[in-house]
Every structure is written in C-alpha cells, then in structure tokens.
Amino acid sequence: MVGEVLKQKYKIERLLGRGASGEVYLCRNIELGNLWAIKHINKNNTKYELLTEINILKKLNHISLPKIVDVIEDETGFFIVESYIEGTPLNKMLEAYGALSEERVISLAKQLCEVLSYLHNLKPFPIIYRDLKPHNIIITRDNRPVIIDFGISREYKGINKKDTVIAGTPHYAAPEQLTSEGTSDVRSDIYSLGITLHQLLTGVLPKYDDTTLLQYNSNISKNMDYIVRKCIKKDLKDRYQNIDALLYDLKNVNKVKILDARLRRTNRILITAMLITSMISFSTIYFGVSALNRENAALLMLSPQILSLSVNQTGVFKVIKRYPDGTREELKASEIEWNSPVTDVAKININEIQPLKEGKTDFDGTYNGKPLKLTVLVNKPQDEIKNVSINLKYLKNTxxxxxxxxxxxxxxxxxxxxxxxxxxxxxxxxxxxxxxxxxxxxxxxxxxxxxxxxxxxxxxxxxxxxxxxxxxxxxxxxxxxxxxxxxxxxxxxxxxxxxxxxxxxxxxxxxxxxxxxxxxxxxxxxxxxxxxxxxxxxxxxxxxxxxxxxxxxxxxxxxxxxxxxxxxxxxxxxxxxxxxxxxxxxxxxxxxxxxxxxxxxxxxxxxxxxxxxxxxxxxxxxxxxxxxxxxxxxxxxxxxxxxxxxxxxxxxxxxxxxxxxxxxxxxxxxxxxxxxxxxxxxxxxxxxxxxxxxxxxxxxxxxxx
CATH class of the missing domain: 2.120.10.30 (TolB, C-terminal domain)
Known part of the structure; x- marks a missing residue:
C-alpha cells in the first residue's frame, strides 16, 4: 500500500495506525504538496456503517474536527481522504506523563465541550459521537484537542429512535450504549467525556460514579470533583442535560461555588440574591409658576426603577424631581418618610438598600404628600453564582x-x-x-x-x-x-x-x-x-x-x-x-x-x-x-x-x-x-x-x- 498513488492524486507515504475497521495512512496531494490522512476500510465491513461515517464527515466544518475531502473506491475497499491532524494522541500523553494538572484538564475540557456543542447543534440532526476517549483525541502542537474517528457516530433523530447496534468502548461508553434497548443522546457523550476527565485528573478509570476523585488525587478541587462525578452518573437524568451546561460550570469552576443537592438545601441563604424595587409614577400637574405650584407640579422619578443585588452588594437609589420647565433637582433621600424602613427581608438606610434574607417586602413612603412605593424581592437565582458581584438596574415596565x-x-x-x-x-x-x-x-x-x-x-x-x-x-x-x-x-x-x-x-x-x-x-x-x-x-x-x-x-x-x-x-x-x-x-x-x-x-x-x-x-x-x-x-x-x-x-x-x-x-x-x-x-x-x-x-x- 505504501508508495501507491490513488486517483492519480494522493501518494501514500506511511502507515499511521490500525483500527478495528481498517488502516489509516499518511498521504500527500501530488499537485499541491499538502498532507492528508487516508482511512482504508475493507469491503467486508458493513457498507451502512461506512456510509454513515462518510455522511457525517461531510457535514463537519470545525477546526477541532477532521474534514473529509474525497472518497475513493477500488476492489480492496473504500478510501476516505480527510484532514491530517499532526499531534500526539491523548492516551500517549497519559502513558508518558501520567495524570495532568487540573488547570490543563480544565482547558482541554472546555475545548472538547465546544467541539461537542458544535456536533450536538448541527442541523438538521445533531451528531452523537459515542466513542470519546483519550485514544480518539489528538493534541496538536498548539495544545488544541482534535476529535477523530467517527466510525460509530450517529445522527440523533429523536428519543424514539433506538440505536441499531451496541456500540462504544467498554469503560468509556455510557451504560445506555451497551444495551440493545438503549438510546444514546447528547448525555452519552457527556458520560464519556466525564470518564476521560477522570482518567486525565487521576490517571485511572473510575470504579463507581459516586466515588470521589480526591481519593486518587488530593490536589483536585471539590468543584472539579463534583463536575466529573455529575458527568458519569449511571442514570441519564442525573447527568448534565446538555454540553453547554457542563461548559458553563467548567468556565466558572474557580469562581462559582458548585454544590451537590444536599449542600444546596442547607446553604440556600448563602447564594446570590436578587433585589427588586419598583415605583409608582405620578401625573404631572401643570399649574402656574409660583414656587409652591412649581413644587407641587414636580414629577418624581426613582432611579433605578428596579434594582437587583447580590447579598454582598449594597444598592443605591435616588429620586429626581423634574419640574414642568424641564429643570431637574435631586431629592435628598432623608426627606422621604418611610412608614417602616426595616423588615426581615431588607432595610433602607437613607439612600441605600441592603438585602437581609430571601423573601418579598413592600416599603411605603411619602414626599410632599406624594406616595412612593418600593417593592423589594430578595430571591434565589437559577444558579449558584458566588463571588460574582450583581448590581443591576432593571427597567420598570418591561x-x-x-x-x-x-x-x-x-x-x-x-x-x-x-x-x-x-x-x-x-x-x-x-x-x-x-x-x-x-x-x-x-x-x-x-x-x-x-x-x-x-x-x-x-x-x-x-x-x-x-x-x-x-x-x-x-x-x-x-x-x-x-x-x-x-x-x-x-x-x-x-x-x-x-x-x-x-x-x-x-x-x-x-x-x-x-x-x-x-x-x-x-x-x-x-x-x-x-x-x-x-x-x-x-x-x-x-x-x-x-x-x-x-x-x-x-x-x-x-x-x-x-x-x-x-x-x-x-x-x-x-x-x-x-x-x-x-x-x-x-x-x-x-x-x-x-x-x-x-x-x-x-x-x-x-x-x-x-x-x-x-x-x-x-x-x-x-x-x-x-x-x-x-x-x-x-x-x-x-x-x-x-x-x-x-x-x-x-x-x-x-x-x-x-x-x-x-x-x-x-x-x-x-x-x-x-x-x-x-x-x-x-x-x-x-x-x-x-x-x-x-x-x-x-x-x-x-x-x-
């Protein structure tokens, strides 16, 4: 095979490796001189599987994925010409260096998530990779991971479509991939990624999904331990439900406090809160130009109209008096009379708002006989965001x-x-x-x-x-x-x-x-x-x-x-x-x-x-x-x-x-x-x-x- 020229265009230079379905060779485009990889698949392999891989590769257009450029058939089988990825297989790096640092693993994990997000959001049907493992990840010279070998990938066309074959590598494949009744979806790739991350961080494969990684490597952060363990849950509903949710936690692993369900229940009071304020608008009364009438005609404007705060932030509000002639004057906060400036949820201190605990309360006040109403809502956000300052001024009537x-x-x-x-x-x-x-x-x-x-x-x-x-x-x-x-x-x-x-x-x-x-x-x-x-x-x-x-x-x-x-x-x-x-x-x-x-x-x-x-x-x-x-x-x-x-x-x-x-x-x-x-x-x-x-x-x- 080495030395042969295919289609009068590609000269095969050397063998790169062998797999279950065939061999992969390095070839050179004779006319342009650039290098490509050629995957040779024997004709005794299922043609359906071959066509599936070809059809999937044709759709790919991502820097961290191979790109197919040609398909050749002769009496020995099929040749798929695709991008040549120059680098080191991740499993070889593991063998040479052992477990990687958490910082390095997080960097690789985020890049792999972005690649999987691309695959999972392809149109019209997402692609489920199904064989993520260190052997199928090439690390390029610029430390970019590239996923190769789409031999068992599939298009996801709905939850009612069962996988046609049991496919996947033992120890890396999700449980649903290894049963004839199973259906793999995006969460299957999340499982395999979690297994890979476990191996990169500890040097070993996990024994059970609820075993902490800290017993293998005490330098791993609790947040990263939580992320990996959530990825490799046996039950699909217990894993991350999409790759973007996993990527979000990885991007914030050093800033976001990631807690399991038990800790979340006991620490609700510590999570970021939202503080909402509102105001009652007033009709402008256009009377004369006397000082008294001018004051009575002033329109009070509360700014911000709605304020959202984290528990470690103090919010500031102000009230502007706008007169009929267009001039403005800031009202001193001390001139506002609040019926009850302190509740168990929040308190007002002159022009500052301080949240106290989760809940809702109303502050009623007056100025010059005009009512003000400030609604304060301190509630739990959708996600556990810690060490992120929140001080947002919401528009009122949106x-x-x-x-x-x-x-x-x-x-x-x-x-x-x-x-x-x-x-x-x-x-x-x-x-x-x-x-x-x-x-x-x-x-x-x-x-x-x-x-x-x-x-x-x-x-x-x-x-x-x-x-x-x-x-x-x-x-x-x-x-x-x-x-x-x-x-x-x-x-x-x-x-x-x-x-x-x-x-x-x-x-x-x-x-x-x-x-x-x-x-x-x-x-x-x-x-x-x-x-x-x-x-x-x-x-x-x-x-x-x-x-x-x-x-x-x-x-x-x-x-x-x-x-x-x-x-x-x-x-x-x-x-x-x-x-x-x-x-x-x-x-x-x-x-x-x-x-x-x-x-x-x-x-x-x-x-x-x-x-x-x-x-x-x-x-x-x-x-x-x-x-x-x-x-x-x-x-x-x-x-x-x-x-x-x-x-x-x-x-x-x-x-x-x-x-x-x-x-x-x-x-x-x-x-x-x-x-x-x-x-x-x-x-x-x-x-x-x-x-x-x-x-x-x-x-x-x-x-x-």
Missing amino acids: KVAPFAGTGHRSDIIDGDIQSATICNPTSISHNKINNTTYFTDFTKLRTIKDGVIKTLDPNLDNFKDIDLVKTTSSGNIYFSTVPYINEKEQYVSEIYVFKNDEPFLIYQSIGSAYNISDFAFDSSENIYVLQPNNIGLKSKTNFTFVDRLSGQNFSRELQGSADSITIDQEDNIFILSTSNNTILKLDKSDGIFRIFAGKEKEQDYIDNEQCSFYSPKKIVAAGNYIYIIDGNIVRRLVLDNGKLADAETVAGLVGKGAKRLAISPGYSAQFAVPNDLTFDNDGNILLSDLENNVIWKIDLSKEDK
Missing part, C-alpha cells in the same frame, strides 16, 4: 412573552407563529421597510410576516449553508455563509445581498476555517466584517472594511477574540471583545480600538458608568443605546452624544437559564440561551433563544424606547 415557535425541537415546520416550529434560531434581523423579521434556523433563511413563519429558498448551491442574516435601514437583506471548501481545498466564507429572491455575492473571504462572527453596516451601507483567524490563548480576529460601491475590501488583524460588531446612528463603530469582557470603540482619529465600557478581565453584573460584564456575546446599537446579551440577560448602555452615560438591565433573571416559556415581567424572565436580538417596527425587542427554541418579544414602555 414585559416578556414568547413571540414565535412552540418551544419544541423538531423538524422545521412553517405556519402561524403559534404552531410553526423553530429549531435553532441563530441570527435575527427585522426589516422595517417591509415589516418582516428574517432569521436563520438550521442553516435555513426564514421570515415572520403578518403572524406567519415561512422558509425561503435563497437559490444557493447545495453545499453552501446560511449562517447570519442582517437587514439595513434601506431595506436590503444580507446573509453570510458557513465556510466551505472549494476545488482548491481552501476554506471560503461569503456574504450575499438577497434581492428579488436571488443572492448576489458581495464579499468573499478565503483561508479561514472559522465562521464570520458578525458584520454590520454604516450609513452608506459599507460593510464591516469580523472573522477569527485563530482561536485559543493567542486569539486573533480579522477586521475587514468592504466598500459597498467598488467592492474593494481592506483588512487588518486585531489581537484577541472580537465576536460582535455594531455601528450607531453617528457611524461610531463598536466591537465586543470576548477576550477581556469589554466593549471597544474605534477612535476615528488614529484608527485604534479603545475600551468604551466594561472592566478588563473582570466578570461581574454591574450597572453604572463603571459597568462590568459577566459573559457578553452580542451587541446591537439602536438609537441612544447599545444593547448587550450578557450571559442569559439583556442589558444596554445609555449614550449621551456618543459618550457612555449609564448602564441598565432590560430583562432576564441572572443565573444559568431555564427551558421555560412564560409571560413575565422583565426582571423575572428566564431565557435559556439568548443569541441575537433585533427591533420590530414598534421599537420592541425580538430575541432569539437557542435552547428554548423560540423567539421572545420584549415589550418596552414608551419612556424606555
């Missing part, structure tokens, strides 16, 4: 309700917004010219108009998948594509304008295997594009300007990860740096991006001019605001002549998020995985939610728009 989708994940079905299914609403944008909302769902372009959801046919080549969609103030519709491999074996990403039901190519990027992170438009409809060219400790992002008229583009490289871009009404450009949790603004005088909002490297929920973000992932400018999806809540920056004046929270309950559909006030809304937002013709927010499989509508009061 209402949240499901807008479109049933909340059930299934095949894409069009129809009215109550009965049509939405599976994976990734990107969303509203066109105010034709009053139509466009969104992407499982690489499909869909619309919502007049209460009906419809899937469009953009007339693209079959191998091109839609990723992001944007609309402009002029009514044009643009979308980007997922990177594909062209005939020269290069990765290609594109942006199209969609006119008269036809796509027209506007921009093309060659070389990056990563999706375009985001793109935005200035007032002249020039395009600004963000696309990663390296992810990891040394992340880099390409920032590209595309001249809409000439089609010329100019790029420069930004250090770090920039995942979102937005442009305000004055053509100021802002990007979101997920590397350091800040929002940067382009200084037009020297072309340098400088920190505009957020504190570098800090993870907190703080609303004020010195605001902090916890886990921001999307920014959208609208009017005098920049809206931010931060973790699972929606926040916004208040702009004054292009400068940061304040920060406040629109909607969402701080925590892990929940798969729950309900109509609720903004401060108690539970979003699972919010991903993108846009604004309808009335100025209300439409928010896509990946995990809840819906689009939410956030109604803002007139004064908050």
Whole structure:
C-alpha cells in the first residue's frame, strides 16, 4: 500500500495506525504538496456503517474536527481522504506523563465541550459521537484537542429512535450504549467525556460514579470533583442535560461555588440574591409658576426603577424631581418618610438598600404628600453564582412573552407563529421597510410576516449553508455563509445581498476555517466584517472594511477574540471583545480600538458608568443605546452624544437559564440561551433563544424606547 498513488492524486507515504475497521495512512496531494490522512476500510465491513461515517464527515466544518475531502473506491475497499491532524494522541500523553494538572484538564475540557456543542447543534440532526476517549483525541502542537474517528457516530433523530447496534468502548461508553434497548443522546457523550476527565485528573478509570476523585488525587478541587462525578452518573437524568451546561460550570469552576443537592438545601441563604424595587409614577400637574405650584407640579422619578443585588452588594437609589420647565433637582433621600424602613427581608438606610434574607417586602413612603412605593424581592437565582458581584438596574415596565415557535425541537415546520416550529434560531434581523423579521434556523433563511413563519429558498448551491442574516435601514437583506471548501481545498466564507429572491455575492473571504462572527453596516451601507483567524490563548480576529460601491475590501488583524460588531446612528463603530469582557470603540482619529465600557478581565453584573460584564456575546446599537446579551440577560448602555452615560438591565433573571416559556415581567424572565436580538417596527425587542427554541418579544414602555 505504501508508495501507491490513488486517483492519480494522493501518494501514500506511511502507515499511521490500525483500527478495528481498517488502516489509516499518511498521504500527500501530488499537485499541491499538502498532507492528508487516508482511512482504508475493507469491503467486508458493513457498507451502512461506512456510509454513515462518510455522511457525517461531510457535514463537519470545525477546526477541532477532521474534514473529509474525497472518497475513493477500488476492489480492496473504500478510501476516505480527510484532514491530517499532526499531534500526539491523548492516551500517549497519559502513558508518558501520567495524570495532568487540573488547570490543563480544565482547558482541554472546555475545548472538547465546544467541539461537542458544535456536533450536538448541527442541523438538521445533531451528531452523537459515542466513542470519546483519550485514544480518539489528538493534541496538536498548539495544545488544541482534535476529535477523530467517527466510525460509530450517529445522527440523533429523536428519543424514539433506538440505536441499531451496541456500540462504544467498554469503560468509556455510557451504560445506555451497551444495551440493545438503549438510546444514546447528547448525555452519552457527556458520560464519556466525564470518564476521560477522570482518567486525565487521576490517571485511572473510575470504579463507581459516586466515588470521589480526591481519593486518587488530593490536589483536585471539590468543584472539579463534583463536575466529573455529575458527568458519569449511571442514570441519564442525573447527568448534565446538555454540553453547554457542563461548559458553563467548567468556565466558572474557580469562581462559582458548585454544590451537590444536599449542600444546596442547607446553604440556600448563602447564594446570590436578587433585589427588586419598583415605583409608582405620578401625573404631572401643570399649574402656574409660583414656587409652591412649581413644587407641587414636580414629577418624581426613582432611579433605578428596579434594582437587583447580590447579598454582598449594597444598592443605591435616588429620586429626581423634574419640574414642568424641564429643570431637574435631586431629592435628598432623608426627606422621604418611610412608614417602616426595616423588615426581615431588607432595610433602607437613607439612600441605600441592603438585602437581609430571601423573601418579598413592600416599603411605603411619602414626599410632599406624594406616595412612593418600593417593592423589594430578595430571591434565589437559577444558579449558584458566588463571588460574582450583581448590581443591576432593571427597567420598570418591561414585559416578556414568547413571540414565535412552540418551544419544541423538531423538524422545521412553517405556519402561524403559534404552531410553526423553530429549531435553532441563530441570527435575527427585522426589516422595517417591509415589516418582516428574517432569521436563520438550521442553516435555513426564514421570515415572520403578518403572524406567519415561512422558509425561503435563497437559490444557493447545495453545499453552501446560511449562517447570519442582517437587514439595513434601506431595506436590503444580507446573509453570510458557513465556510466551505472549494476545488482548491481552501476554506471560503461569503456574504450575499438577497434581492428579488436571488443572492448576489458581495464579499468573499478565503483561508479561514472559522465562521464570520458578525458584520454590520454604516450609513452608506459599507460593510464591516469580523472573522477569527485563530482561536485559543493567542486569539486573533480579522477586521475587514468592504466598500459597498467598488467592492474593494481592506483588512487588518486585531489581537484577541472580537465576536460582535455594531455601528450607531453617528457611524461610531463598536466591537465586543470576548477576550477581556469589554466593549471597544474605534477612535476615528488614529484608527485604534479603545475600551468604551466594561472592566478588563473582570466578570461581574454591574450597572453604572463603571459597568462590568459577566459573559457578553452580542451587541446591537439602536438609537441612544447599545444593547448587550450578557450571559442569559439583556442589558444596554445609555449614550449621551456618543459618550457612555449609564448602564441598565432590560430583562432576564441572572443565573444559568431555564427551558421555560412564560409571560413575565422583565426582571423575572428566564431565557435559556439568548443569541441575537433585533427591533420590530414598534421599537420592541425580538430575541432569539437557542435552547428554548423560540423567539421572545420584549415589550418596552414608551419612556424606555
């Protein structure tokens, strides 16, 4: 076999290894000189299994997964030509070095979770890998894990589809994979990942799922011990229910106190609390201009209208008197008479609010005969967040309700917004010219108009998948594509304008295997594009300007990860740096991006001019605001002549998020995985939610728009 040339294109250079289904060889493309791996599968293997692996590999497009480029058949069998991953198998590293440090394992685990999240969210059917183990993980020279060998992977098409064969490696495979009645799903991969993490941390395989890892390695943190043990529970319902929940805990393992159920019951009083305040608005009375009438006509404005605090935070409120002539004056907090400033739940000390314990209480006060009512709610968040400061100023009259989708994940079905299914609403944008909302769902372009959801046919080549969609103030519709491999074996990403039901190519990027992170438009409809060219400790992002008229583009490289871009009404450009949790603004005088909002490297929920973000992932400018999806809540920056004046929270309950559909006030809304937002013709927010499989509508009061 070595030395042979296949298809007059690939020369086999050496044997890389042997497996149960065949051999893997290193080959070289004769014309281009690049290296590929060829997997030779004997014809005596089940053709169904072979076709399954080929079909799965064709769909993969991730830097930490192999990419299939060719399939060859001859009398001996099939040859699958795929990416050659140069590195060291993880099991060889274990043999050479023994157990790894917790810091190293956490880094690998987070990257593996991101790969599995990609697989588990593929469209139209998620892929269950089913054979995760150190042998199938290659560590590259830049310490990036790559998962190989998809021989027993399967597409997940619902809980009623039984696995056709018993598959998996003993000791690593989940219990449900090793029985003829079992059905593997995303939790099966979580189990195998947990077993792998156990081995990386301790050097041995677990004996029982309830045995602490500390008996093998006393240096392992209790949080990490809890995470691994939860992954490898025998019962599926006791494990993490999706890979993103596991990734969340891994990202916060050193900041979040992770407790088992028994400890949570006995330590409820220690978890982060939410403090809610509310006010009663007053009618403005326009009488004369005498001093007395002027005071009586003053409108009292409580700021913030709703305040959420962690137990270790002290909240501050203020009351502003706004007079009929437009002038304002701050009211001294000591002038407010509270009927009872102290309850068992919280207390007011002049202008400070201090939570005491979980519960709800009302404070009634008066000023100049005008009543004030402050409702304080101290409640347990959805997740155990410790050492994260929370000081959020919620808008008062925000209402949240499901807008479109049933909340059930299934095949894409069009129809009215109550009965049509939405599976994976990734990107969303509203066109105010034709009053139509466009969104992407499982690489499909869909619309919502007049209460009906419809899937469009953009007339693209079959191998091109839609990723992001944007609309402009002029009514044009643009979308980007997922990177594909062209005939020269290069990765290609594109942006199209969609006119008269036809796509027209506007921009093309060659070389990056990563999706375009985001793109935005200035007032002249020039395009600004963000696309990663390296992810990891040394992340880099390409920032590209595309001249809409000439089609010329100019790029420069930004250090770090920039995942979102937005442009305000004055053509100021802002990007979101997920590397350091800040929002940067382009200084037009020297072309340098400088920190505009957020504190570098800090993870907190703080609303004020010195605001902090916890886990921001999307920014959208609208009017005098920049809206931010931060973790699972929606926040916004208040702009004054292009400068940061304040920060406040629109909607969402701080925590892990929940798969729950309900109509609720903004401060108690539970979003699972919010991903993108846009604004309808009335100025209300439409928010896509990946995990809840819906689009939410956030109604803002007139004064908050």
